[in-house]
Amino acid sequence: MKFAIIEFPGSNCDHDAYHAVRHVLGQQADFIWHKDTDLRGADTVVLPGGFSYGDYLRTGAIASFSPVMDKVREFAAAGGPVIGICNGFQILLEAGLLDGALLRNRRLKFLCQDVHVRVEATDTPFTASAELGQVLKLPIAHREGNYHVVPERLADLEANRQVIFRYCDSAGLTSDSVNPNGSVGSIAGICNLRRNVVGLMPHPERACESLLGSDDGRVVFESAVAALVA
Amino acid sequence: MFVTLKPSVFDPQGQTILDALSSLGYESVRDVRQGKFFELDVVADSAQEAMTISTEIADKLLANTVIEGYRVEVDPKRGEGD
């Protein structure tokens, strides 16, 4: 099982994702530089968090034009599992691989804290090993995490069960007061229609070891491994 | 080149400024929306061409048309000095 971790200039959770899959899960992992045009036989692609191109212009905007993104598109079109975390999610949206956009958090400030998210679907390569309704404690760290789609598209997303993670409290209940950034429908993560491309704002790679406060994030990567073996 | 959030999209920055203004006593301000603008220095043979290039750039890169609208203005005089 081999993960490709794409590095854009300004990515800064690339090493964290690498550490999680390589050292915590014991899987193979390769860094792929954004100018590369070869995913080197990877089974799963990870677009890590960070501030690609400084988040200048708009988060993820410039990175979505990187040469490697053509390969990621091909890989996704062939059904390969792709996950975008935080800035990686923003890049997937800018690249048109997922629907919607991320606005500035409703209270404007950057937020770094733990949140709870509820798993809304287990038929994706990144949630297959989780249980439906399972509550995960994961960190967030972003200023532009306020997910937005127009109401008609939101209805589509819901109807197609494309919402994969929702902000909730520790008991799994959603409410405005536990929605950290104002995302429509408390959406923390979504997938594409084909369900192989997933994007989320929380950082599962930061929650893979209990020493760091939570290992709830492991299930995301373990799912990817299991999905491939299956 | 002017890029603004579409009217249907909530603008938290504009709202915050509005709140600040009202707490400063500027009651006459009814609404604030924040946008970005870009000054591009484009070498082109005609204003027409500059417009085409700029519009393409705005559409492709500078605006995210999912949430933003844009408007392009060309100031051809600028170039003449060069």
Place this chain on the structure above:
Amino acid sequence: MFVTLKPSVFDPQGQTILDALSSLGYESVRDVRQGKFFELDVVADSAQEAMTISTEIADKLLANTVIEGYRVEVDPKRGEGD
């Protein structure tokens, strides 16, 4: 209301966008500077008054005059529709 970095102040955002444009093949773009703009809906008796209020707001709140300059434009027609 337009807020831009003063010309002598480094604009890393503009520089990065410029680099991105050139790697996308837009060689004809020579310079990019990014600024903010604000649309304020001001209730005022005259364009003059709106101008005064807006300028005051720009100076006090919207522009950081240490590194930014600003320009205010008033569009009186806007209000008529209300």
Place this chain on the structure above:
Amino acid sequence: MSINQAVIETHGLTSAEYRRLLDILGREPTITELGIFSVMWSEHCSYKSSRLHLRRLPTEGPRVVQGPGENAGAVDIGDGLIAVFKIESHNHPSFIEPYQGAATGIGGIIRDIFTMGARPIALLNSLRFGELGDSRTGATTRRVVDGVVDGIAGYGNSIGIPTVGGEVAFESSYSGNPLVNVFCLGVAHAERLAKGLASGEGNPVYYVGAKTGRDGIHGATMASAEFDEHSGDNRPAVQVGDPFMEKLLLEACLEVMQTDALVGIQDMGAAGLTCSTCEMGARGNSGIEIDVSLVPQREAGMTPYEIMLSESQERMLLVAKKGREAEVEQIFAKWDLHAVRIGRVTGDGVLRVREGGKVMAEIPNRELADGAPLYSRPIKRPEGLDDLRRLDLAKLSPPVNLTEAWLTLLAAPVIASKRWVYRQYDHMVRTNTVIRPGCGASVVRVKGTDSALALSVDGNGRYCYLDPREGGRLAVAEAARNVACAGALPIGATNCLNFGNPERPETMWQFSEAVDGIAEACRTLEIPITGGNVSLYNETDGQSIYPTPVLGVVGLIKDATRALAGVFPEEGLEIVLLGDPSGALDGSEYLKTAHGSVQGCPAPVDLDRERALQSLLVEAASNRLLRSAHDCAEGGFAVALAECCIEGEGGGASVELPSTVGPHDGFGLVRLLFGEAPTRVLVSVPATERPRLLEMADAVSLPALVVGKTGGERIRIAVDGDVVADVRLEEAGNSWVTGFTRHFESVPWEQ
């Protein structure tokens, strides 16, 4: 331009300094040379007022790999690794433009660390502002706080180095001169330590990073002159940080350092190209010759003077090995950076600046770098200090309701939770943060080893104002104690000395006393100082800040899984108070919050006992005896107890203290609850481990008192059987958690 008296004065050189310059050159300087001398000999770069004093700080120890003198210090942390760390001030720029001032401060300290070949893994910040509640300056303070925190977040988050801790305090003395001290720590392989030196005649000198603009020209001299109402004139000198560029530089430089193609490297910080060329040459006993026309420039028509003095951010100077140029250039190109050869190393010990064929400056390096005059400035103990140090409680009345006083204190901006601040900082990126900000020291693990490092920055300007020597000792003791509470052995320290105008003898007295205090404490606690920073002229319109030394202490935990949190982790634990139960109200937060008074003699620290306490904590933590440890600092015992409950998972607590004998002034209980004193730590232990803990304390004659148990929905303090303060955990939590935001948001926007 001809060099007359006025020109010399605007360059901040005294006539004696100018004569020295003439001696060194043996002729009149060119204007470029004058500019170069003026920045190199500014207080900021030359430490001319402080250096004689700094020599008294202990800088050696078995773990010290790099002491003061390089871009940062370094200590051995085992496994073939070293911890590289330093603290820096960015006070003046942060007042002029809070966001960019703080942001570029972060950029600067990060460069200091990776310049040494270390991968930066943690940032801390120590902040001092005016009072939010001040009707005259509160609104400005709010804007400055907001901008500074935003700037630190903006830069640190973007570059991906976690800001894991810090401190924030408010005192009116900082209202016109806030303090922004930033600390960075990195980890390097011991054999890869890079140095800022130039050697090897003919080796190429490279410039890499952002282009040079007219930013911050005279920045270094600005940081060395006090503010007055004309400071606005300096404003265009504000620099804008570019964290994205710095991220590229960081990765590219670390990659270049993996090769052995590099001779030396230094960032262009204060005094930019001038300082880096001259210092690298001086350290390597060589000269450097550069051609300014080759320097990448952002603006047209820049003069050699401007290019040499520019403080544009995110630039590095490198000396590579001859013949390895292509290798170096390629690595930078991979990161979209263009390394430009601007000169070469020479053997003549001269800094030579050319513009094309023309020589614009030619100065012997060593004299320029190390030849600044050192001043033994006059020292005088301030008059009125004795009055200040006399605390007369008879004029004050004790609180009627101790519970209310407790809640008020918990909500005071200095004490209340700083969540509003650290939530804006990404404190988890790099997945090393074992103990997050919230309570006490922060802990980051060192990947690839079993170990972790605990970090704390501390200082209390109020104590130093009342007694600078004791204040210096207390700052060291507190920072080290915080680290020890996390179960870490303190192994090294850095310090940032923020003081007023050194030309005032009273300031120099404070400075000298504080240095002696720090030196004493570091000696007894065996913590070497490996570097630091001095920031003088912190005064506005003649009003000086409190003398504020800030200590950053690094501690080592051999087994990261034994790092101790500062809060009660579960119900049913026994709470033990190590150290004396009572504290003093002198200089305390209680006295200031309740009575607006800053007076008295802060409780002194017994350094031997402090050392015993810290050793005990480290040993008990490594034996897994303790479940938590929290020192009693500002706000005393009652505040520490509340914090342990609120931030923890152990519910409330019920404790009982014995009354202590003291003056019968009606403040006995207040001293017991809110009095401040060093060497006091509140720990929680499982009942089974209590006897061992008490034995250990007894063996070193450290008082240890079992005061109560964790659990329940209330926090209750009884004295001799009578409940004296009692509050619902939730209510106490509400005061503490929302206190900061409530104060902050109640300040009107600036008019």
